[in-house]
Amino acid sequence: MISLKASPKTSLVDEPVRIQVWGLPPEQIITLRAWLQDEKGKIFHSRAFYISNTEGKVDLEHSPATGGDFQGVCPMGLFWALKPSTPLLRLIKRNVIGSPFHVHLEVYSHVELTPFPKEPPAATTSVERWYASPGVxxxxxxxxxxxxxxxxxxxxxxxxxxxxxxxxxxxxxxxxxxxxxxxxxxxxxxxxxxxxxxxxxxxxxxxxxxxxxxxxxxxxxxxxxxxxxxxxxxxxxxxxxxxxxxxxxxxxxxxxxxxxxxxxxxxxxxxxxxxxxxxxxxxxxxxxxxxxxxxxxxxxxxxxxxxxxxxxxxxxxxxxxxxxxxxxxxxxxxxxxxxxxxxxxxxxxxxxxxxxxxxxxxxxxxxxxxxxxxxxxxxxxxxxxxxxxxxxxxxxxxxxxxxxxxxxxxxxxxxxxxxx
Structure with a gap:
Protein backbone atom coordinates (compact mmCIF):
# COMPACT_ATOMS: atom_id res chain seq x y z
CA MET A 1 0.00 0.00 0.00
CA ILE A 2 1.38 3.40 -1.01
CA SER A 3 1.64 5.93 1.84
CA LEU A 4 2.31 9.68 1.69
CA LYS A 5 3.38 11.75 4.69
CA ALA A 6 4.05 15.47 5.11
CA SER A 7 5.28 16.85 8.41
CA PRO A 8 4.60 18.98 10.27
CA LYS A 9 0.92 19.05 9.39
CA THR A 10 0.63 22.63 10.64
CA SER A 11 3.38 25.23 10.28
CA LEU A 12 4.18 28.82 9.43
CA VAL A 13 4.62 29.40 5.72
CA ASP A 14 8.31 30.22 6.25
CA GLU A 15 9.00 26.85 7.91
CA PRO A 16 10.07 23.71 6.00
CA VAL A 17 7.85 20.68 5.39
CA ARG A 18 9.24 17.18 4.91
CA ILE A 19 7.51 15.01 2.29
CA GLN A 20 7.97 11.22 2.16
CA VAL A 21 6.43 8.38 0.16
CA TRP A 22 6.79 4.67 0.91
CA GLY A 23 5.22 1.32 -0.04
CA LEU A 24 6.33 1.66 -3.66
CA PRO A 25 8.01 -0.99 -5.80
CA PRO A 26 11.76 -0.42 -6.15
CA GLU A 27 12.69 2.04 -8.91
CA GLN A 28 9.06 3.03 -9.47
CA ILE A 29 8.45 6.26 -11.39
CA ILE A 30 5.93 8.47 -9.58
CA THR A 31 4.45 11.94 -9.80
CA LEU A 32 4.09 14.13 -6.73
CA ARG A 33 1.57 16.93 -7.09
CA ALA A 34 0.71 19.89 -4.85
CA TRP A 35 -2.19 22.31 -5.11
CA LEU A 36 -4.08 24.92 -3.13
CA GLN A 37 -7.05 27.17 -3.62
CA ASP A 38 -6.58 30.83 -2.77
CA GLU A 39 -9.17 33.07 -1.16
CA LYS A 40 -10.63 34.01 -4.53
CA GLY A 41 -11.07 30.38 -5.55
CA LYS A 42 -8.08 30.31 -7.91
CA ILE A 43 -6.01 27.13 -8.09
CA PHE A 44 -2.22 27.10 -7.78
CA HIS A 45 -0.48 23.81 -8.53
CA SER A 46 2.90 22.11 -9.08
CA ARG A 47 4.27 18.64 -9.84
CA ALA A 48 7.53 16.74 -10.07
CA PHE A 49 8.63 13.23 -11.05
CA TYR A 50 10.65 10.91 -8.83
CA ILE A 51 12.04 7.36 -8.88
CA SER A 52 11.77 5.30 -5.70
CA ASN A 53 14.92 3.79 -4.16
CA THR A 54 15.61 0.10 -3.66
CA GLU A 55 13.45 0.17 -0.51
CA GLY A 56 10.49 1.63 -2.40
CA LYS A 57 10.79 5.05 -0.78
CA VAL A 58 10.96 8.68 -1.90
CA ASP A 59 12.13 11.32 0.57
CA LEU A 60 12.30 14.83 -0.84
CA GLU A 61 15.13 15.71 1.54
CA HIS A 62 17.33 13.22 -0.35
CA SER A 63 15.57 12.09 -3.54
CA PRO A 64 16.17 14.17 -6.69
CA ALA A 65 13.31 15.16 -8.93
CA THR A 66 13.95 13.83 -12.44
CA GLY A 67 11.60 16.28 -14.12
CA GLY A 68 8.37 18.21 -13.85
CA ASP A 69 8.47 21.78 -12.57
CA PHE A 70 12.03 21.35 -11.26
CA GLN A 71 14.93 18.93 -11.12
CA GLY A 72 17.34 17.84 -8.42
CA VAL A 73 17.05 17.66 -4.65
CA CYS A 74 14.57 20.37 -3.63
CA PRO A 75 12.81 19.48 -0.37
CA MET A 76 10.46 22.47 -0.72
CA GLY A 77 10.25 22.42 -4.51
CA LEU A 78 6.55 21.59 -4.67
CA PHE A 79 5.79 24.69 -2.57
CA TRP A 80 8.24 26.89 -4.47
CA ALA A 81 6.81 25.87 -7.86
CA LEU A 82 3.13 26.54 -7.12
CA LYS A 83 1.84 28.42 -10.16
CA PRO A 84 -1.61 29.74 -11.07
CA SER A 85 -3.96 27.83 -13.33
CA THR A 86 -5.07 31.26 -14.56
CA PRO A 87 -1.96 32.99 -15.98
CA LEU A 88 -0.37 36.07 -14.43
CA LEU A 89 -1.85 35.75 -10.95
CA ARG A 90 0.22 36.33 -7.83
CA LEU A 91 -0.42 34.23 -4.73
CA ILE A 92 -1.15 36.66 -1.87
CA LYS A 93 -2.70 35.74 1.47
CA ARG A 94 -5.22 38.36 2.55
CA ASN A 95 -6.81 36.88 5.67
CA VAL A 96 -3.56 36.22 7.50
CA ILE A 97 -5.03 35.59 10.95
CA GLY A 98 -8.25 33.70 10.42
CA SER A 99 -7.25 30.85 8.15
CA PRO A 100 -4.25 29.07 6.60
CA PHE A 101 -3.61 27.93 3.06
CA HIS A 102 -4.47 24.24 2.82
CA VAL A 103 -1.86 22.64 0.55
CA HIS A 104 -3.01 19.29 -0.85
CA LEU A 105 -0.38 16.71 -1.76
CA GLU A 106 -0.99 13.77 -4.09
CA VAL A 107 1.09 10.87 -5.40
CA TYR A 108 0.49 9.07 -8.71
CA SER A 109 2.25 5.81 -9.56
CA HIS A 110 3.24 6.97 -13.04
CA VAL A 111 4.42 10.07 -14.89
CA GLU A 112 1.40 12.36 -14.90
CA LEU A 113 1.76 14.90 -17.71
CA THR A 114 -1.61 16.62 -17.33
CA PRO A 115 -1.75 19.42 -14.75
CA PHE A 116 -5.18 18.29 -13.51
CA PRO A 117 -5.32 14.47 -13.50
CA LYS A 118 -8.66 12.80 -14.09
CA GLU A 119 -7.89 9.55 -12.30
CA PRO A 120 -7.62 9.47 -8.49
CA PRO A 121 -4.22 9.60 -6.80
CA ALA A 122 -2.67 6.57 -5.11
CA ALA A 123 -2.32 8.51 -1.85
CA THR A 124 -3.11 11.98 -0.54
CA THR A 125 -2.45 14.20 2.45
CA SER A 126 -2.56 17.91 3.24
CA VAL A 127 -0.81 20.51 5.36
CA GLU A 128 -1.83 23.87 6.82
CA ARG A 129 0.44 26.81 6.02
CA TRP A 130 -0.20 29.73 8.39
CA TYR A 131 0.91 33.36 8.11
CA ALA A 132 0.64 34.05 11.84
CA SER A 133 1.64 31.96 14.82
CA PRO A 134 -0.84 31.34 17.69
CA GLY A 135 -1.38 34.40 19.85
CA VAL A 136 -0.44 37.01 17.22
Whole structure:
Protein backbone atom coordinates (compact mmCIF):
# COMPACT_ATOMS: atom_id res chain seq x y z
CA MET A 1 0.00 0.00 0.00
CA ILE A 2 1.38 3.40 -1.01
CA SER A 3 1.64 5.93 1.84
CA LEU A 4 2.31 9.68 1.69
CA LYS A 5 3.38 11.75 4.69
CA ALA A 6 4.05 15.47 5.11
CA SER A 7 5.28 16.85 8.41
CA PRO A 8 4.60 18.98 10.27
CA LYS A 9 0.92 19.05 9.39
CA THR A 10 0.63 22.63 10.64
CA SER A 11 3.38 25.23 10.28
CA LEU A 12 4.18 28.82 9.43
CA VAL A 13 4.62 29.40 5.72
CA ASP A 14 8.31 30.22 6.25
CA GLU A 15 9.00 26.85 7.91
CA PRO A 16 10.07 23.71 6.00
CA VAL A 17 7.85 20.68 5.39
CA ARG A 18 9.24 17.18 4.91
CA ILE A 19 7.51 15.01 2.29
CA GLN A 20 7.97 11.22 2.16
CA VAL A 21 6.43 8.38 0.16
CA TRP A 22 6.79 4.67 0.91
CA GLY A 23 5.22 1.32 -0.04
CA LEU A 24 6.33 1.66 -3.66
CA PRO A 25 8.01 -0.99 -5.80
CA PRO A 26 11.76 -0.42 -6.15
CA GLU A 27 12.69 2.04 -8.91
CA GLN A 28 9.06 3.03 -9.47
CA ILE A 29 8.45 6.26 -11.39
CA ILE A 30 5.93 8.47 -9.58
CA THR A 31 4.45 11.94 -9.80
CA LEU A 32 4.09 14.13 -6.73
CA ARG A 33 1.57 16.93 -7.09
CA ALA A 34 0.71 19.89 -4.85
CA TRP A 35 -2.19 22.31 -5.11
CA LEU A 36 -4.08 24.92 -3.13
CA GLN A 37 -7.05 27.17 -3.62
CA ASP A 38 -6.58 30.83 -2.77
CA GLU A 39 -9.17 33.07 -1.16
CA LYS A 40 -10.63 34.01 -4.53
CA GLY A 41 -11.07 30.38 -5.55
CA LYS A 42 -8.08 30.31 -7.91
CA ILE A 43 -6.01 27.13 -8.09
CA PHE A 44 -2.22 27.10 -7.78
CA HIS A 45 -0.48 23.81 -8.53
CA SER A 46 2.90 22.11 -9.08
CA ARG A 47 4.27 18.64 -9.84
CA ALA A 48 7.53 16.74 -10.07
CA PHE A 49 8.63 13.23 -11.05
CA TYR A 50 10.65 10.91 -8.83
CA ILE A 51 12.04 7.36 -8.88
CA SER A 52 11.77 5.30 -5.70
CA ASN A 53 14.92 3.79 -4.16
CA THR A 54 15.61 0.10 -3.66
CA GLU A 55 13.45 0.17 -0.51
CA GLY A 56 10.49 1.63 -2.40
CA LYS A 57 10.79 5.05 -0.78
CA VAL A 58 10.96 8.68 -1.90
CA ASP A 59 12.13 11.32 0.57
CA LEU A 60 12.30 14.83 -0.84
CA GLU A 61 15.13 15.71 1.54
CA HIS A 62 17.33 13.22 -0.35
CA SER A 63 15.57 12.09 -3.54
CA PRO A 64 16.17 14.17 -6.69
CA ALA A 65 13.31 15.16 -8.93
CA THR A 66 13.95 13.83 -12.44
CA GLY A 67 11.60 16.28 -14.12
CA GLY A 68 8.37 18.21 -13.85
CA ASP A 69 8.47 21.78 -12.57
CA PHE A 70 12.03 21.35 -11.26
CA GLN A 71 14.93 18.93 -11.12
CA GLY A 72 17.34 17.84 -8.42
CA VAL A 73 17.05 17.66 -4.65
CA CYS A 74 14.57 20.37 -3.63
CA PRO A 75 12.81 19.48 -0.37
CA MET A 76 10.46 22.47 -0.72
CA GLY A 77 10.25 22.42 -4.51
CA LEU A 78 6.55 21.59 -4.67
CA PHE A 79 5.79 24.69 -2.57
CA TRP A 80 8.24 26.89 -4.47
CA ALA A 81 6.81 25.87 -7.86
CA LEU A 82 3.13 26.54 -7.12
CA LYS A 83 1.84 28.42 -10.16
CA PRO A 84 -1.61 29.74 -11.07
CA SER A 85 -3.96 27.83 -13.33
CA THR A 86 -5.07 31.26 -14.56
CA PRO A 87 -1.96 32.99 -15.98
CA LEU A 88 -0.37 36.07 -14.43
CA LEU A 89 -1.85 35.75 -10.95
CA ARG A 90 0.22 36.33 -7.83
CA LEU A 91 -0.42 34.23 -4.73
CA ILE A 92 -1.15 36.66 -1.87
CA LYS A 93 -2.70 35.74 1.47
CA ARG A 94 -5.22 38.36 2.55
CA ASN A 95 -6.81 36.88 5.67
CA VAL A 96 -3.56 36.22 7.50
CA ILE A 97 -5.03 35.59 10.95
CA GLY A 98 -8.25 33.70 10.42
CA SER A 99 -7.25 30.85 8.15
CA PRO A 100 -4.25 29.07 6.60
CA PHE A 101 -3.61 27.93 3.06
CA HIS A 102 -4.47 24.24 2.82
CA VAL A 103 -1.86 22.64 0.55
CA HIS A 104 -3.01 19.29 -0.85
CA LEU A 105 -0.38 16.71 -1.76
CA GLU A 106 -0.99 13.77 -4.09
CA VAL A 107 1.09 10.87 -5.40
CA TYR A 108 0.49 9.07 -8.71
CA SER A 109 2.25 5.81 -9.56
CA HIS A 110 3.24 6.97 -13.04
CA VAL A 111 4.42 10.07 -14.89
CA GLU A 112 1.40 12.36 -14.90
CA LEU A 113 1.76 14.90 -17.71
CA THR A 114 -1.61 16.62 -17.33
CA PRO A 115 -1.75 19.42 -14.75
CA PHE A 116 -5.18 18.29 -13.51
CA PRO A 117 -5.32 14.47 -13.50
CA LYS A 118 -8.66 12.80 -14.09
CA GLU A 119 -7.89 9.55 -12.30
CA PRO A 120 -7.62 9.47 -8.49
CA PRO A 121 -4.22 9.60 -6.80
CA ALA A 122 -2.67 6.57 -5.11
CA ALA A 123 -2.32 8.51 -1.85
CA THR A 124 -3.11 11.98 -0.54
CA THR A 125 -2.45 14.20 2.45
CA SER A 126 -2.56 17.91 3.24
CA VAL A 127 -0.81 20.51 5.36
CA GLU A 128 -1.83 23.87 6.82
CA ARG A 129 0.44 26.81 6.02
CA TRP A 130 -0.20 29.73 8.39
CA TYR A 131 0.91 33.36 8.11
CA ALA A 132 0.64 34.05 11.84
CA SER A 133 1.64 31.96 14.82
CA PRO A 134 -0.84 31.34 17.69
CA GLY A 135 -1.38 34.40 19.85
CA VAL A 136 -0.44 37.01 17.22
CA UNK A 137 -2.94 39.86 17.42
CA UNK A 138 -4.11 42.05 14.54
CA UNK A 139 -5.31 45.58 15.28
CA UNK A 140 -6.80 47.77 12.58
CA UNK A 141 -5.13 51.19 12.55
CA UNK A 142 -7.11 54.35 11.78
CA UNK A 143 -5.37 57.08 13.73
CA UNK A 144 -4.91 60.55 12.33
CA UNK A 145 -4.09 60.08 8.67
CA UNK A 146 -2.48 56.67 8.93
CA UNK A 147 -4.23 53.52 7.76
CA UNK A 148 -2.98 50.00 8.22
CA UNK A 149 -2.87 46.98 10.50
CA UNK A 150 -0.66 46.48 13.54
CA UNK A 151 0.43 42.93 14.35
CA UNK A 152 1.58 42.23 17.90
CA UNK A 153 3.23 39.09 19.26
CA UNK A 154 1.71 37.49 22.35
CA UNK A 155 2.89 38.99 25.65
CA UNK A 156 3.30 42.41 27.18
CA UNK A 157 6.41 43.55 25.32
CA UNK A 158 7.97 45.92 24.69
CA UNK A 159 8.62 44.58 21.18
CA UNK A 160 10.87 45.88 18.45
CA UNK A 161 8.78 48.02 16.10
CA UNK A 162 8.88 47.66 12.31
CA UNK A 163 7.03 49.51 9.54
CA UNK A 164 6.32 47.24 6.57
CA UNK A 165 5.89 48.76 3.08
CA UNK A 166 4.95 47.27 -0.26
CA UNK A 167 5.06 48.95 -3.66
CA UNK A 168 2.92 49.55 -6.70
CA UNK A 169 0.41 46.88 -5.73
CA UNK A 170 -1.22 49.48 -3.47
CA UNK A 171 -3.80 48.66 -0.85
CA UNK A 172 -2.96 46.94 2.42
CA UNK A 173 -0.67 43.92 2.18
CA UNK A 174 -0.28 42.12 5.51
CA UNK A 175 1.39 38.73 5.03
CA UNK A 176 4.94 39.89 5.76
CA UNK A 177 3.86 41.87 8.83
CA UNK A 178 2.03 38.90 10.35
CA UNK A 179 5.14 36.77 9.85
CA UNK A 180 7.33 39.48 11.40
CA UNK A 181 5.02 39.45 14.44
CA UNK A 182 5.35 35.66 14.54
CA UNK A 183 9.10 36.25 14.96
CA UNK A 184 8.70 38.73 17.82
CA UNK A 185 8.28 42.12 16.13
CA UNK A 186 5.49 44.65 16.47
CA UNK A 187 4.89 45.10 12.74
CA UNK A 188 2.79 47.84 11.19
CA UNK A 189 1.54 46.96 7.69
CA UNK A 190 1.19 50.49 6.38
CA UNK A 191 -1.01 51.40 3.41
CA UNK A 192 -0.27 54.64 1.59
CA UNK A 193 -2.59 54.56 -1.42
CA UNK A 194 -5.43 52.51 -2.83
CA UNK A 195 -6.93 51.65 0.55
CA UNK A 196 -9.84 52.93 2.65
CA UNK A 197 -9.98 56.74 2.39
CA UNK A 198 -6.39 57.12 1.16
CA UNK A 199 -5.81 58.43 -2.38
CA UNK A 200 -6.70 55.91 -5.07
CA UNK A 201 -3.42 56.62 -6.85
CA UNK A 202 -0.22 58.44 -5.95
CA UNK A 203 0.51 61.95 -7.15
CA UNK A 204 3.34 62.55 -4.66
CA UNK A 205 4.98 60.96 -1.62
CA UNK A 206 4.36 62.91 1.60
CA UNK A 207 7.07 61.77 4.01
CA UNK A 208 5.17 63.41 6.89
CA UNK A 209 2.58 60.63 6.56
CA UNK A 210 5.27 58.03 7.18
CA UNK A 211 6.70 60.07 10.05
CA UNK A 212 3.24 60.01 11.61
CA UNK A 213 3.34 56.21 11.39
CA UNK A 214 6.77 56.17 13.08
CA UNK A 215 5.45 58.25 15.97
CA UNK A 216 2.37 56.05 16.26
CA UNK A 217 4.58 53.00 16.77
CA UNK A 218 6.94 54.74 19.18
CA UNK A 219 4.02 55.78 21.36
CA UNK A 220 2.37 52.39 21.44
CA UNK A 221 2.62 50.87 24.96
CA UNK A 222 3.82 47.51 23.62
CA UNK A 223 6.53 48.91 21.33
CA UNK A 224 10.07 49.82 22.32
CA UNK A 225 10.27 53.61 22.29
CA UNK A 226 13.91 54.05 21.21
CA UNK A 227 13.45 53.63 17.46
CA UNK A 228 11.78 51.59 14.74
CA UNK A 229 12.89 49.66 11.69
CA UNK A 230 11.57 49.71 8.14
CA UNK A 231 11.22 46.90 5.60
CA UNK A 232 10.21 47.88 2.08
CA UNK A 233 10.10 46.33 -1.37
CA UNK A 234 10.15 48.13 -4.73
CA UNK A 235 8.44 51.53 -4.24
CA UNK A 236 8.31 50.67 -0.53
CA UNK A 237 12.11 50.30 -0.56
CA UNK A 238 12.45 53.73 -2.13
CA UNK A 239 10.24 55.21 0.58
CA UNK A 240 12.08 53.23 3.27
CA UNK A 241 15.41 54.65 2.13
CA UNK A 242 13.93 58.17 2.17
CA UNK A 243 12.64 57.57 5.71
CA UNK A 244 16.14 56.55 6.77
CA UNK A 245 17.55 59.73 5.24
CA UNK A 246 15.15 62.24 6.78
CA UNK A 247 12.96 60.89 9.59
CA UNK A 248 14.39 60.71 13.13
CA UNK A 249 14.06 57.47 15.11
CA UNK A 250 14.57 55.16 12.11
CA UNK A 251 17.21 52.77 13.43
CA UNK A 252 17.37 50.03 10.75
CA UNK A 253 16.20 49.81 7.14
CA UNK A 254 15.89 46.86 4.78
CA UNK A 255 15.47 47.84 1.11
CA UNK A 256 14.39 45.02 -1.19
CA UNK A 257 14.94 45.65 -4.91
CA UNK A 258 14.46 49.40 -4.76
CA UNK A 259 16.01 52.33 -6.61
CA UNK A 260 18.69 54.90 -5.87
CA UNK A 261 16.46 57.86 -6.65
CA UNK A 262 12.93 59.20 -6.23
CA UNK A 263 10.83 57.88 -9.09
CA UNK A 264 7.49 58.71 -10.73
CA UNK A 265 6.10 60.88 -7.89
CA UNK A 266 7.86 63.83 -6.22
CA UNK A 267 8.83 63.31 -2.59
CA UNK A 268 7.96 66.03 -0.08
CA UNK A 269 9.00 66.49 3.52
CA UNK A 270 7.91 69.84 4.90
CA UNK A 271 9.65 72.49 2.80
CA UNK A 272 11.87 69.90 1.09
CA UNK A 273 10.92 68.57 -2.34
CA UNK A 274 12.89 66.01 -4.33
CA UNK A 275 11.76 65.94 -7.93
CA UNK A 276 10.96 62.50 -9.25
CA UNK A 277 12.71 60.88 -12.17
CA UNK A 278 9.92 59.89 -14.57
CA UNK A 279 9.98 56.47 -16.14
CA UNK A 280 10.39 56.33 -19.90
CA UNK A 281 7.73 54.01 -21.22
CA UNK A 282 9.46 53.97 -24.59
CA UNK A 283 12.33 52.01 -22.99
CA UNK A 284 10.04 49.14 -21.95
CA UNK A 285 10.80 45.80 -23.57
CA UNK A 286 7.82 43.65 -24.49
CA UNK A 287 8.53 39.93 -24.54
CA UNK A 288 6.98 37.31 -26.81
CA UNK A 289 4.52 36.52 -24.01
CA UNK A 290 3.35 40.14 -23.95
CA UNK A 291 4.83 40.83 -20.50
CA UNK A 292 6.89 43.99 -19.97
CA UNK A 293 10.53 44.17 -18.85
CA UNK A 294 10.74 47.48 -16.98
CA UNK A 295 14.31 47.20 -15.71
CA UNK A 296 15.76 50.00 -17.87
CA UNK A 297 12.89 52.47 -17.88
CA UNK A 298 14.71 55.04 -15.70
CA UNK A 299 17.88 55.24 -17.73
CA UNK A 300 21.41 55.40 -16.35
CA UNK A 301 21.37 56.61 -12.70
CA UNK A 302 24.91 57.97 -13.18
CA UNK A 303 23.63 60.53 -15.70
CA UNK A 304 24.38 64.02 -14.27
CA UNK A 305 20.87 65.08 -15.27
CA UNK A 306 19.45 62.61 -12.74
CA UNK A 307 21.43 63.67 -9.69
CA UNK A 308 18.79 65.98 -8.24
CA UNK A 309 16.53 62.94 -7.87
CA UNK A 310 19.09 60.75 -6.06
CA UNK A 311 18.30 59.98 -2.41
CA UNK A 312 21.02 61.39 -0.10
CA UNK A 313 21.87 58.13 1.68
CA UNK A 314 24.73 59.85 3.48
CA UNK A 315 22.15 61.68 5.62
CA UNK A 316 20.92 58.43 7.11
CA UNK A 317 21.95 57.79 10.72
CA UNK A 318 21.01 54.12 10.68
CA UNK A 319 22.33 50.93 9.07
CA UNK A 320 20.75 50.06 5.72
CA UNK A 321 20.72 46.64 4.09
CA UNK A 322 20.00 46.26 0.38
CA UNK A 323 18.64 42.90 -0.75
CA UNK A 324 18.74 42.57 -4.53
CA UNK A 325 17.95 39.91 -7.10
CA UNK A 326 20.45 39.55 -9.92
CA UNK A 327 17.62 38.53 -12.27
CA UNK A 328 15.34 41.46 -11.33
CA UNK A 329 13.40 42.45 -14.46
CA UNK A 330 11.55 45.35 -12.84
CA UNK A 331 14.50 47.46 -11.62
CA UNK A 332 18.23 47.43 -12.29
CA UNK A 333 18.39 46.88 -8.55
CA UNK A 334 21.94 45.48 -8.39
CA UNK A 335 23.36 48.61 -10.01
CA UNK A 336 21.19 50.89 -7.87
CA UNK A 337 22.30 49.22 -4.63
CA UNK A 338 25.98 49.29 -5.61
CA UNK A 339 25.74 52.99 -6.43
CA UNK A 340 23.98 53.72 -3.14
CA UNK A 341 26.66 51.83 -1.24
CA UNK A 342 29.43 53.67 -3.11
CA UNK A 343 27.82 57.03 -2.41
CA UNK A 344 27.56 56.19 1.29
CA UNK A 345 31.22 55.16 1.45
CA UNK A 346 32.24 58.35 -0.36
CA UNK A 347 30.71 60.35 2.50
CA UNK A 348 32.20 58.09 5.19
CA UNK A 349 29.06 56.09 5.95
CA UNK A 350 30.17 52.51 6.58
CA UNK A 351 26.99 50.77 7.72
CA UNK A 352 25.42 50.12 4.31
CA UNK A 353 25.28 46.42 3.43
CA UNK A 354 24.53 44.69 0.17
CA UNK A 355 23.27 41.14 -0.30
CA UNK A 356 23.01 40.08 -3.94
CA UNK A 357 21.39 36.80 -5.00
CA UNK A 358 22.05 35.00 -8.31
CA UNK A 359 18.91 33.82 -10.05
CA UNK A 360 16.61 35.91 -7.86
CA UNK A 361 13.97 38.20 -9.31
CA UNK A 362 12.16 41.29 -8.05
CA UNK A 363 9.59 39.80 -5.67
CA UNK A 364 11.85 38.57 -2.87
CA UNK A 365 9.38 37.41 -0.25
CA UNK A 366 9.57 35.35 2.96
CA UNK A 367 10.93 31.84 2.60
CA UNK A 368 8.44 29.22 1.49
CA UNK A 369 6.73 31.64 -0.90
CA UNK A 370 6.39 30.44 -4.51
CA UNK A 371 8.18 32.18 -7.36
CA UNK A 372 6.03 34.72 -9.22
CA UNK A 373 7.97 35.50 -12.43
CA UNK A 374 5.26 37.76 -13.88
CA UNK A 375 1.83 39.11 -12.98
CA UNK A 376 -0.69 41.75 -13.97
CA UNK A 377 0.15 45.24 -12.72
CA UNK A 378 -2.78 46.58 -10.72
CA UNK A 379 -2.27 50.16 -11.94
CA UNK A 380 -1.59 49.74 -15.65
CA UNK A 381 -3.45 46.48 -16.16
CA UNK A 382 -0.49 45.24 -18.21
CA UNK A 383 1.53 42.10 -17.40
CA UNK A 384 4.90 42.89 -15.82
CA UNK A 385 7.96 40.67 -15.63
CA UNK A 386 9.46 40.30 -12.16
CA UNK A 387 12.16 37.80 -13.10
CA UNK A 388 13.70 34.97 -11.15
CA UNK A 389 14.71 31.36 -11.72
CA UNK A 390 12.82 28.87 -9.56
CA UNK A 391 15.59 27.32 -7.45
CA UNK A 392 17.86 30.37 -7.32
CA UNK A 393 15.02 32.70 -6.42
CA UNK A 394 13.49 30.51 -3.73
CA UNK A 395 16.86 29.74 -2.13
CA UNK A 396 17.47 33.50 -2.11
CA UNK A 397 14.15 33.97 -0.30
CA UNK A 398 15.29 31.55 2.41
CA UNK A 399 18.59 33.39 2.86
CA UNK A 400 17.22 36.92 2.59
CA UNK A 401 14.39 36.26 5.06
CA UNK A 402 16.85 34.94 7.67
CA UNK A 403 19.13 37.92 7.04
CA UNK A 404 16.21 40.33 7.38
CA UNK A 405 15.14 38.89 10.72
CA UNK A 406 18.74 38.85 12.01
CA UNK A 407 19.36 42.43 10.83
CA UNK A 408 16.21 43.78 12.52
CA UNK A 409 16.94 41.93 15.75
CA UNK A 410 20.51 43.23 15.77
CA UNK A 411 19.88 46.89 15.08
CA UNK A 412 16.49 47.71 16.59
CA UNK A 413 16.95 48.30 20.31
CA UNK A 414 14.41 46.75 22.63
CA UNK A 415 14.21 48.45 26.02
CA UNK A 416 11.56 50.57 27.69
CA UNK A 417 12.03 54.34 27.77
CA UNK A 418 9.76 57.27 28.33
CA UNK A 419 7.29 57.68 25.51
CA UNK A 420 7.64 60.64 23.18
Missing amino acids: QRLEVRQGRIRGALFLPPGEGPFRGVIDLFGGIGGLVEFRSSLLASHGFAALALAYFGYDDLPKTLDHIDLKYFEEAVNFLLNHPKVSSIGVGVVGISKGAEIGQAMACFIPHIVATVCINGTIFVTDQDLRYGDLTIRALPYKIEKALITSSGAIDCSHMYGDPRDPAHQDSVLPIEKSRCPIMFLVGENDLCHDSVLYAKLSQSRAEKFGKKDVYLRSYPGAGHLLEPSGSPLCPASLNAISGAPVLWGGELVGHCKAQEMSWRETLDFLHRYIPCSQRNKL
